[in-house]
Amino acid sequence: MDQLDSINLESEDTFKPPTFFQMIFSQMIKDMKFVGMFVIIMGALNCLSIIGAIIGIPYIFIGMRIREAAEQFEIFKMTNDARAMRAGFELQAKYFKIIKILIIIGLVLMVLGIILFFALLIPFISTIYEYQHYGS
Structure with missing residues (x-):
């Protein structure tokens, strides 16, 4: 019974609930891992075609970077x-740099695709218009 009386109930290592920042930080890490895995899978699916591999390979690399940052x-x-935090931010910066470049390339290709679409559509419509008036 004397052993129970000598137990220190006022421990300095009491449980502290996580702060709001800690909860957000933990959720951010989970989200980064999910996004990284999703981007890697999307990159692998893009690599199934030869033309898609041009975009798929950088996606695999950026997915790996965001997972390493997490x-x-x-x-x-x-x-x-602090070194781990710095490395995390550096890897995250690489992720954002590469994804920014891919977004810009995607926008340029989209604009070129729209221009090409209309460049092919206008002669096609004028040909149809000429055939309608040619027969009458």
Whole structure:
């Protein structure tokens, strides 16, 4: 019974609920891992065609970068190591740089596709118009 009386009930390591920032940070890490895996899968699906591989390979690399960034942020969360946080931000910056380039390339190709569509559509419509008036 004397052993029970000597237990220190006022421990310094009491449970502290996670702060709002810690919950958001944990959710961000999970979201980064999900987005990274999704981007890798999309890149792999794009690589099934030869032309799609041009876009698919960079997508695989950016998916790997965002997952690596999430791992570094998780290391920071567990160890509070500033180097891990810095590495996480550097990897995340690489992700955003590559995705920004891919978005710009995609927009340029979309505009060129629209121009090409109308460049082919206008002569086709004028040909139909000429055939209608040619027969009458």
